[in-house]
Amino acid sequence: MSLNHLLVLNAGSSSLKFGLFTAEAEPMALATGLIERIGGAAELHLKRAGGAVIADETLPEAEGATHRGALHAALTPLFDAFPEAKILGCGHRIVHGGRNYAEPVVLNDHALSYLETLVPFAPLHQPHNLAGIAAAQAAFPQAQQVGCFDTAFHRHHPFVNDTFALPRRFYEKGVRRYGFHGLSYDYISGQLKQMAPSLHAGRVVVAHLGNGASMCGMVGGRSVASSMGFSALDGLPMGTRSGQLDPGVLLYLMDQEGMDPQQISDLLYKDSGLKGMSGIGSDMRTLLASDSPHAAEAIDYFCFRIRRELGGLAAALEGLDALVFTGGIGEHAAEIRSRTCRGMHWLGVELDERRNARNETLVSTEFSRVRVLVIPTNEELVIARAAARLSR
Numbered sequence: 001m002s003l004n005h006l007l008v009l010n011a012g013s014s015s016l017k018f019g020l021f022t023a024e025a026e027p028m029a030l031a032t033g034l035i036e037r038i039g040g041a042a043e044l045h046l047k048r049a050g051g052a053v054i055a056d057e058t059l060p061e062a063e064g065a066t067h068r069g070a071l072h073a074a075l076t077p078l079f080d081a082f083p084e085a086k087i088l089g090c091g092h093r094i095v096h097g098g099r100n101y102a103e104p105v106v107l108n109d110h111a112l113s114y115l116e117t118l119v120p121f122a123p124l125h126q127p128h129n130l131a132g133i134a135a136a137q138a139a140f141p142q143a144q145q146v147g148c149f150d151t152a153f154h155r156h157h158p159f160v161n162d163t164f165a166l167p168r169r170f171y172e173k174g175v176r177r178y179g180f181h182g183l184s185y186d187y188i189s190g191q192l193k194q195m196a197p198s199l200h201a202g203r204v205v206v207a208h209l210g211n212g213a214s215m216c217g218m219v220g221g222r223s224v225a226s227s228m229g230f231s232a233l234d235g236l237p238m239g240t241r242s243g244q245l246d247p248g249v250l251l252y253l254m255d256q257e258g259m260d261p262q263q264i265s266d267l268l269y270k271d272s273g274l275k276g277m278s279g280i281g282s283d284m285r286t287l288l289a290s291d292s293p294h295a296a297e298a299i300d301y302f303c304f305r306i307r308r309e310l311g312g313l314a315a316a317l318e319g320l321d322a323l324v325f326t327g328g329i330g331e332h333a334a335e336i337r338s339r340t341c342r343g344m345h346w347l348g349v350e351l352d353e354r355r356n357a358r359n360e361t362l363v364s365t366e367f368s369r370v371r372v373l374v375i376p377t378n379e380e381l382v383i384a385r386a387a388a389r390l391s392r
């Protein structure tokens with residue numbers, strides 16, 4: 001039987017997103033799924049592209065405890081629903097591609113040993129990405145394994161946006177501003193090229209506001225600067241991550257609070273951001289619905305940091321033609337877009353509140369010098385396209 005399908009895996013620190021696509025040059029999604037809260041009370045949601053639910057359930061502990069178990073739990077109902085599927089290629093989202101990868105690659109032994117050396121750069125994401133690859137190799141030995149990197153889209157940054165002001169040897173060792181969410185930015189860049197070629201050719205800031213959040217400045221569809229740097233902690237505050245922090249705070253935590261690296265890592269990755277500031281939770285919907293003053297302050301801080309970053313990125317781009325919102329918050333939270341754009345008139349940003357409330361694609365007024373758009377992202381499709389290209 002011919003191999004005619006692609007499996008896409010996007011393993012996060014506590015989640016696994018996956019999808020089954022047709023193996024065509026422009027792949028078509030047949031089903032998409034998500035396993036949340038791996039390591040805790042993990043839940044599986046799987047639906048067909050048309051929206052029909054295939055599975056919606058809490059996983060037994062044996063499966064929900066690890067990424068390997070979660071992958072097994074994902075594949076069983078998927079292949080029960082699509083018994084005819086034969087996997088030609090598996091596409092993997094890999095957070096870190098280091099200095100070497102500016103494009104997707106076929107994951108041979110050489111590539112995999114290089115990616116292993118990057119684990120210390122992304123300890124919360126990279127090991128799960130590599131575990132997903134190993135599990136997919138075991139499950140689909142005939143399939144090509146293809147890696148797609150969050151860092152790749154940013155690999156051509158000018159030196160000033162690639163470095164920190166540390167002694168040179170650290171730069172040589174790879175302590176650089178890599179930037180992340182590149183698959184999302186790549187997708188948005190492609191969409192913009194189709195929808196509005198003249199904007200795509202200009203100076204654009206994309207705000208990817210999901211559970212992880214970052215912003216990217218592009219010129220001509222290529223990344224010039226990103227709010228995320230060496231790690232996925234930098235820049236904007238996120239669901240549970242601090243965002244930009246004075247390095248002096250880390251010295252204080254070590255010296256005065258006696259915290260060790262693991263405790264600091266847990267604090268910055270898991271207990272900070274919207275969750276830490278609000279004391280309520282990391283989910284923007286919960287915070288918007290809350291009447292707690294701490295939730296309101298967390299939202300204010302979130303919007304304020306987006307505005308600061310927008311100003312900084314506009315300076316890096318020497319102007320601004322368009323601002324694009326994407327990611328779960330960027331696509332759905334009209335209130336956050338509205339509060340972010342308030343006070344940005346000086347930069348030429350003028351939101352049309354009615355269009356914005358309706359989540360329309362163009363949400364700026366006709367007089368706004370900067371076009372403001374809402375474009376849903378699709379990281380899985382970018383991965384599927386690369387897997388289709390490299391699996392032939």
Ligand SMILES: Nc1ncnc2c1ncn2[C@@H]1O[C@H](COP(=O)(O)OP(=O)(O)O)[C@@H](O)[C@H]1O
Pocket residue numbers: 209210211212239282283284285286288327328329332333334
């Ligand atoms: N209608 C909505 N209004 C406000 N926030 C929303 C809405 N829908 C989703 N979100 C927020 O989007 C975030 C998740 O974004 P998403 O891009 O799905 O996350 P991930 O980074 O895990 O892929 C959560 O904070 C969630 O509350």
Ligand SMILES: CC(=O)OP(=O)(O)O
Pocket residue numbers: 012095150180181210211212213232
């Ligand atoms: C790099 C990163 O922050 O990823 P995510 O948004 O999936 O957590």
Ligand SMILES: [Mg+2]
Pocket residue numbers: 210211212
């Ligand atoms: Mg995300």
